[in-house]
Every structure is written in C-alpha cells, then in structure tokens.
Amino acid sequence: MARRDTSVPYQPQSRPEAVVSDTGERLDGRGLEEFRSAFLSPHALSQAAGSAYAECGKTKVMVGVYGPRQSARATAFSEQGRVQCDVKLASFATRQRRRFGQSTDERELSGLLATALEAAVLRHTFPKSCIDIYCLVLESGGSELTVAITAAAMAIADAGIAMADVVTACSVSRVAGQLLLDPTADEAFREDGSVLLAMMPAANLVTQLVVTGEWSSAQMKQALCLCMGGCLQLDAVTRKALASSEEQALAAMRIE
Amino acid sequence: MAAAEITDSLEADAFKKLYPDQFYARFIADGIRPDGRPLGRARTASIGLGAVSTADSSALVKFGNSTALAGIKLEIMVPKDDTPNQGQLSIAVEMAPMCSPDMRPGRPSDAAQVLVEQLNNALLASAKAVNLDDLCIDPGKAAWVAYLDIYVLDSDGSLADVTLLAAVAALATLRLPHVAVTDGGNVVPSSEAAEAAAPDEMAVEPTKLQLRSVPLALTCGLYKDQLIVGLTAEEEALVATSVTTIVDDQGRLIGQLKAGGRAEMDIARLQDCIEAAKLRYAELAGILQQAITQYDGSG
Numbered sequence: 039m040a041r042r043d044t045s046v047p048y049q050p051q052s053r054p055e056a057v058v059s060d061t062g063e064r065l066d067g068r069g070l071e072e073f074r075s076a077f078l079s080p081h082a083l084s085q086a087a088g089s090a091y092a093e094c095g096k097t098k099v100m101v102g103v104y105g106p107r108q109s110a111r112a113t114a115f116s117e118q119g120r121v122q123c124d125v126k127l128a129s130f131a132t133r134q135r136r137r138f139g140q141s142t143d144e145r146e147l148s149g150l151l152a153t154a155l156e157a158a159v160l161r162h163t164f165p166k167s168c169i170d171i172y173c174l175v176l177e178s179g180g181s182e183l184t185v186a187i188t189a190a191a192m193a194i195a196d197a198g199i200a201m202a203d204v205v206t207a208c209s210v211s212r213v214a215g216q217l218l219l220d221p222t223a224d225e226a227f228r229e230d231g232s233v234l235l236a237m238m239p240a241a242n243l244v245t246q247l248v249v250t251g252e253w254s255s256a257q258m259k260q261a262l263c264l265c266m267g268g269c270l271q272l273d274a275v276t277r278k279a280l281a282s283s284e285e286q287a288l289a290a291m292r293i294e
Numbered sequence: 295m296a297a298a299e300i301t302d303s304l305e306a307d308a309f310k311k312l313y314p315d316q317f318y319a320r321f322i323a324d325g326i327r328p329d330g331r332p333l334g335r336a337r338t339a340s341i342g343l344g345a346v347s348t349a350d351s352s353a354l355v356k357f358g359n360s361t362a363l364a365g366i367k368l369e370i371m372v373p374k375d376d377t378p379n380q381g382q383l384s385i386a387v388e389m390a391p392m393c394s395p396d397m398r399p400g401r402p403s404d405a406a407q408v409l410v411e412q413l414n415n416a417l418l419a420s421a422k423a424v425n426l427d428d429l430c431i432d433p434g435k436a437a438w439v440a441y442l443d444i445y446v447l448d449s450d451g452s453l454a455d456v457t458l459l460a461a462v463a464a465l466a467t468l469r470l471p472h473v474a475v476t477d478g479g480n481v482v483p484s485s486e487a488a489e490a491a492a493p494d495e496m497a498v499e500p501t502k503l504q505l506r507s508v509p510l511a512l513t514c515g516l517y518k519d520q521l522i523v524g525l526t527a528e529e530e531a532l533v534a535t536s537v538t539t540i541v542d543d544q545g546r547l548i549g550q551l552k553a554g555g556r557a558e559m560d561i562a563r564l565q566d567c568i569e570a571a572k573l574r575y576a577e578l579a580g581i582l583q584q585a586i587t588q589y590d591g592s593g
Contacts, residue, residue, distance in 0.1 A: 045369035045439045048473070050483050083448045084359035085394045085527070096347055100447055102392025110398050124391060124399040129443045130349035130365030138386065138402075172392035172399065174445065176363060177346045291303060 047134050057213055057225045064218065064225070066095065071219045073268055078189065078275055080196040080283045088197025092189035095222060096179025099186050101193040105169035119164035123152040123171045125186060131178040133223075147183055154187045154207065154236040154246040160200040169199060180222035184209050187236050187246075188272055195280055203238035204276050205245055208268030210261045212251065219264050233258070235265035239273035318532050322520060329358070329526065336452070336512065336524025336574050339581055341463050343589040350440075353463035358526065359450035364460035366442050366468050370481050373430065373437045381429020381437035385413050386444070387457060393449040394527070405453075406446075412454050412551065413444075413461055416509040416540050421548045423507050424465060432475040440468065440503075451526040454538045454551075455511045459578060462508055466586055469500035507542040509549075510578050512571040514539070516557055523570050535559060539571035543579065 074095030083089035086102035187207035211221035231251025337358035349365035515533030535555025
C-alpha cells in the first residue's frame with residue numbers, strides 16, 4: 039500500500055543518559071548480571087506447523103514455522119534442506135514508527151537468525167525442501183535477535199522438526215566499561231561494545247557469536263561467561279515449557 | 295487401550311482431511327459444529343488492552359484461534375489545505391506471513407486490502423466513528439495523524455470481525471497528549487508552552503479520543519441452506535457464501551458485504567444475518583466495555 043507519509047513523530051521524552059545508577063542498579067531495577075523475566079510458550083498459533091511466543095521484559099516476539107515444504111523461491115538442487123527466515127518488526131514496535139516494507143536491519147536480523155539455527159537443525163532429514171521461519175517482533179524492548187533465536191528454536195521443536203539440540207541465545211552490552219546482561223533498548227543505545235552468543239546448551243556447542251566493539255581478552259572472557267550463564271537459564275525455561283505443552287497435547291488426545 | 299484410542303482419532307483426522315465436506319455435513323446434520331458450538335453461536339472473544347507499550351494504544355483481540363493485534367502511533371502533520379481543521383486516520387492491515395500456510399512474505403495480499411476497505415467504511419465513511427476534527431491541534435498549522443496498523447497473527451476465519459473489534463478497542467483507549475504550537479511552528483507539550491507564555495492552565499491528563507459510534511461486525515455463512523454464525527477458516531472454505539454484517543451501538547446497519555460465493559442469498563436470509571449481528575453486538579459490546587473499564591482503572 040503506497041502511503042505518502044508527510045508526518046513527523048512527536049517525542050517529548052528523550053532517551054535516558056545514564057543507564058546504571060551509582061549503586062549499580064539498572065533503570066528497570068535489575069542488577070548488572072540479572073536476566074529480565076522471561077516467558078516462553080510453544081504452540082501459540084493454530085495454523086502453523088510449529089509456533090512460539092516469547093516475552094523477555096518488554097520485548098515480545100511471535101514465531102511461526104511452516105514446512106518442510108517446497109520453497110516458494112526457485113532454488114538449485116540441494117541435499118541439505120534449507121532454513122529460510124523472515125524477521126519483521128511491527129510498525130508500532132519501536133519508539134519511532136516504522137514504515138512498511140522490509141528495511142535493511144530486518145534483512146540483517148533475518149540472515150543472523152538463519153545462521154544461528156542452521157547448525158542445530160538436522161537439514162539432511164528434509165533434502166530438496168525448506169522450512170520457513172516467520173518472526174514478528176510485536177514490541178522491541180531490546181535484544182530482539184536473542185529472543186527471536188530462542189523462540190524460533192522452540193517453534194521448530196514444536197513443529198517436530200529434528201534438531202541436534204534446542205538453541206538459546208543471550209547478549210551482553212558494555213556501557214561505560216560495565217557489562218550488562220540482557221540489555222534493554224535504552225541500554226543498547228548507549229553501548230560501546232556488544233556480544234551475542236547463540237548456543238546448544240546440552241551439547242555445549244556455539245552456533246553463533248557476534249561481537250562488536252573493541253574488547254580486551256579478559257573482558258571478552260567475562261562477557262562470554264555471562265552469556266553462557268544466560269543461555270543455560272533460558273535453556274531450563276525452554277525445556278520446561280516444551281515438556282508441559284507436550285504433556286497437555288497428550289492429555290488432550292487421551293480425552294478424545 | 296490407549297493405542298486404540300489414538301488410532302481412532304488418527305482415522306477421524308484422516309477422514310476430515312480427505313473428505314472435509316462429508317465430515318462437516320455429518321456434524322451439521324446433527325445441529326452441531328466440529329468445535330462443539332451450535333450453528334448460531336460465534337466464538338468467545340477476548341480483548342487485551344495496552345499489550346504494546348511502544349504504541350500510543352494497542353489491543354490484542356482473539357476470536358477462538360483468530361488473532362489480531364492493533365496498534366496506534368500518533369504523529370504530527372500539517373493539515374491539508376481543503377480541510378484545515380482535520381487530522382487523519384490512516385488504516386493498514388498486514389497479514390503476517392505466520393498467520394496461514396498460504397501467506398508468504400513480501401507484497402501485501404489482496405485479502406488485507408479488502409479488510410482495509412471494510413475498516414475504512416466502518417470507521418470513517420458510514421459510521422463516522424472517528425470525527426477527524428477531534429484530531430486537530432491548531433487549525434491550519436498542526437494536526438494528529440493516527441496510524442492504525444493491524445497485524446493478523448493467526449488467520450482462523452472471521453477476520454473482518456476480529457480486525458474491526460481490535461481497531462475499535464485501540465481507538466477507544468487512544469489518548470491525545472495536550473500540546474501547543476509555538477510561534478516557531480514547533481509542537482511542544484502544553485505544560486512547556488504554558489510556562490513560556492502566561493500560565494492560564496497547567497497540563498492536565500491527556501484527553502481520550504471520543505468515538506461517535508461503535509461499529510462491530512459478524513460474519514455468517516450459508517451451508518446447505520443453514521445459516522452458520524462466526525466462521526472458522528475451515529468453515530469459510532466449505533460454505534457456499536459468506537456475509538459480513540456491521541452494525542453500530544444504536545442498532546443501525548453500517549455495512550453488509552457478501553463477498554461473492556457460489557450461492558445467492560435472499561432478503562430474508564440477509565435479515566437473519568442482521569439479527570444475528572445485533573445479538574452478537576450486545577455480547578461483544580459488554581466484553582469491550584469491561585476491558586476498557588478495567589484498563590482505565592489500572593491507569
């Protein structure tokens with residue numbers, strides 16, 4: 039839909055300057071190494087083969103998985119199945135309204151999501167076909183990509199597609215020399231360096247590592263430890279949610 | 295024992311997939327639908343308000359599995375020359391690619407555009423639910439644009455009904471900040487403007503956008519000469535034709551759309567649709583009012 043937007047945003051409040059108080063408390067009351075409260079729920083959609091809804095603090099992400107099926111795009115023969123990802127942000131998900139149509143940051147998110155999951159999905163089990171992973175960020179409160187990776191892995195598991203292990207992801211931002219686990223959008227805005235780690239916790243293997251900024255090796259090690267701790271926490275939540283949804287499905291089958 | 299039960303349910307699933315029409319016809323012959331509803335009952339509705347904190351107002355609405363998320367972002371524009379004291383309401387519907395297996399990312403679908411037309415008709419053209427004069431800040435200088443964007447997350451039938459309720463719920467909880475236009479043409483919070491000029495009134499609570507009427511919709515279908523109320527996606531594929539009826543709070547008919555189909559409808563049937571829509575209206579208006587009261591109470 040071609041809408042000529044000639045309006046300007048109205049934003050009376052600017053982003054906060056300091057994100058950590060002198061007592062080491064963050065704006066939302068968390069400690070530096072504290073995770074936001076996470077809510078994960080598989081099987082959130084009726085039409086998709088697998089789906090998941092994830093909420094970390096204010097970040098809300100819905101993921102639907104379709105397939106394995108024929109690719110809509112013409113692709114060459116491949117013995118390995120494809121993992122196609124499409125990440126979109128809702129127009130009202132960010133501080134400033136987003137225009138319709140895919141932007142470059144959405145393409146980047148889509149690409150990073152695909153590479154983070156490819157290593158975990160057993161792609162030889164569906165040769166010549168693809169799985170489509172559609173992800174919509176309903177509200178962007180920071181660390182969208184990590185929430186999207188965790189939710190997408192859960193949706194793939196919900197779809198019953200074979201994986202080596204679930205994937206969980208976690209990020210750390212460095213603001214004024216301090217490391218902040220699971221940053222919000224305001225915190226990430228002030229960062230001078232970031233680490234994003236996606237891993238298969240049970241196998242203890244890393245599927246993706248994205249580092250920006252300049253890091254000393256000691257601080258890098260500290261950041262990676264923080265990320266791994268976060269991934270393990272999320273892994274526990276993921277497995278619990280998947281197990282209870284499976285139990286519910288079995289119970290429903292018995293009643294029928 | 296358990297294994298035998300599971301086989302039975304698998305066979306029922308296979309029958310449903312292979313012969314959906316026969317599967318459905320057997321239910322309808324007994325006066326009940328596969329999900330346990332009688333023919334004349336629409337699905338239970340739920341409304342979640344203020345789900346998205348980055349939006350100026352938002353509403354998540356579910357009818358059974360069908361889910362829509364509406365969000366409004368306010369921006370400021372210079373009013374058009376021929377309507378200097380009017381703002382703008384810009385409506386868009388996006389079928390998220392996850393909502394159904396037929397949807398692929400990319401170009402907006404035609405189905406979404408039909409929904410936009412129905413919303414435009416219900417909210418602006420016929421019912422005039424939103425008075426665009428209410429969106430004016432300073433005539434000829436500045437006005438609000440309300441970007442109402444609705445995402446269909448799960449497409450399980452009756453999308454016109456779900457999207458309209460989501461749109462109405464978001465609009466009913468929209469608050470317009472108090473602002474003033476400075477001499478330089480900038481829009482600032484009116485408290486700042488009041489401090490700069492003579493402070494005759496201090497900033498108060500943002501005003502609620504007043505809805506002049508509240509239109510709501512109901513989609514009915516015709517299956518083997520029986521009227522089926524509140525269709526699911528499976529039913530939409532089976533019915534001969536479907537009719538969406540929009541009525542408002544005074545029981546007036548705002549719009550009716552019979553989107554083609556393989557059968558014609560007589561006037562009596564259309565009257566039945568209107569009566570069903572009025573019944574459904576009372577139910578939905580109650581849920582909407584309850585959700586708004588609860589939301590206003592929580593701040």
